[in-house]
């Protein structure tokens with residue numbers, strides 16, 4: 756198996772993350788898209804539930820979430836520590852790559 760693409764550059768750009776990959780691909784993904792794709796069990800379960808029409812947004816859901824840190828986990832994944840304290844989502848490089856939209 757060949758080595759997966761790895762990010763050469765990762766930087767924060769306002770509401771998105773810019774990633775430049777080892778094969779030359781440059782992409783961006785918004786923090787919102789990342790959070791919506793959070794692979795942790797809790798978020799998955801949350802996404803699979805039908806939306807509750809009576810649900811009231813908590814104050815922390817009204818401010819846009821931002822990452823506080825993005826530590827590397829092993830060789831092929833990153834964890835995102837969010838401003839609301841959520842940190843159980845581990846994003847593999849393949850998943851990050853999939854979420855990246857090409858930059859002009």
Ligand SMILES: [Zn+2]
Nearest residue numbers: 793795798844
């Ligand atoms: Zn999550």
